[in-house]
Amino acid sequence: MNLAVIGCDFRSAPLALRERLAFPDAKLERALDELIARYDCEAVVVSTCNRVELYLARSLAEQALDAGLVAEFLGEFHGLTAAEIRPHLLERRDSEAVQHLFRVAASLDSMIVGEGQIAGQLKRAYEKARGRSAAGPLLNALFQNAFAAAKRVRHETGIAKGRVSVSSVAVDFVREVFTRFDDKTVLVIGAGKMGGLTLRQLRHLNPREILVTNRSAEKAQSLASECGGTAVPWEQLDDACVRADIVLSTTGAEPTLMPWRRWDGILARRAGGTVVVIDIAIPRDFDPRIHDGDRTCVFNIDDLKNIREKTLAERRKHVAPAEAIVEQEVHRFLKEWTRRRNGPVIARLTQDCDVKRAAIVAQVMSKLNGRLTDDDKRYLEKAFHLMQNQFLHGPISALDEATHEGHGGNLLEALRKLFRLE
Helix, strand or coil: CCEEEEEEECCCCCHHHHHHHCCCHHHHHHHHHHHHHHHCCEEEEEECCCEEEEEEECCCCCCCCCHHHHHHHHHHHHCCCHHHHHHHCEEEEHHHHHHHHHHHHCCCCCCCCCCCHHHHHHHHHHHHHHHCCCCCHHHHHHHHHHHHHHHHHHHHCCCCCCCCCHHHHHHHHHHHHCCCCCCCEEEEECCCHHHHHHHHHHHCCCCCEEEEECCCHHHHHHHHHHHCCEEECHHHHHHHHHHCCEEEECCCCCCCCECHHHHHHHHHHCCCCCEEEEECCCCCCECHHHCCCCCEEEEEHHHHHHHHHHHHHHHHCCHHHHHHHHHHHHHHHHHHHHHHHHHHHHHHHHHHHHHHHHHHHHHHHHHCCCCCCHHHHHHHHHHHHHHHHHHHHHHHHHHHHHHHCCCHHHHHHHHHHHCCCC
16 A cells, blocks of 8 residues: 555644645646646545645555655645645555544544534545546545445444534524424624624524624625525614514624613514524623523523533543444455455465465375375375465465555565566
8 A cells, every 4th residue: 555645734734824725626626637647646635624635645666655745746836835834744654544534534533523514525525536537446445435434433423413513503592492483583683704604504494584784784785695684774673673583693792782671672562472582792792681581582602602512522422432433444444455455466376376286286196196095195185285374374464464554565566576476
């Protein structure tokens, strides 16, 4: 096996560098073409917000690619110097590279353990490589087995259970209050990034109506257009609250945007029914005294983060079983790849020994013709066969061990030369 994984992740490189090393779709295909042309290798490029990794495989006869060469390639491709990149690159080879990919696919190497996005990102990277004929026998087998291992982890452990982003936890809170949403109105107060992310989650509930208000009418209109909602003038905030069933507030205004007395006036105008307020602003937009658990349910950013931490703590309990599954799948893949890689040589070696053994046994039988019983002949044949097996056991075992340790290629070539195997 001549496999290398070289790249950087959220631990080894700052976000600013990862952004400069990223491969958007427009650049990814060109990068794959250049890699296979320059290095005569198989290649898959994984580029996400948390990692940029090059999976590179070459024939055993070729020199292994290293981090220095990859740093030069990345520097030329992205207009950086190799010196800027090299200190941040991580390098893994052969069995270590296999284990790394399996752990990444199973979301054991993610910033948030168990997050589900990475498997899809890996599949898209692999399909891109296949589309450019950049993935060959080794990377095809490697990625397909990694996906199978990740599927086992998801199905056999609870590592992916529960929501962990603030926006997705917010939706879970809303689901606890309402059972249907096609008759509900969502009001978004503020048009910041967090509000937009949470609104995208709420949209999946298919509410009847989405209202957006912001001090900047332009920003309100922009967010409303993105989500298929309606912009409401800031001066009509109270009227919008009267209509809303779900309020998402993100302004962080001072003084408090919605003091208790102001909300009391809004409640007096409401026809009835519970309103859920998701206050993810810092400082808080809604006075916490507004929460009564009946007509008004208020959840703030600390409520959401506490649930997130509980979910992550629960997921961490499943890390050890998930790691055990990965170890099993890595061992199985390496064993299978060893069989595929070494099988033809071992078969030829065994075949040649069979032919030579049979010829020697025939000579002995001819020499001792008439002096051996049938039992003697059978014993003699078994003895020669046992000697052959014992003779071959050493080199075959050594080849298997060397392959698992990552340097089986040299021993494989040595066996071919020593035994004159074609």
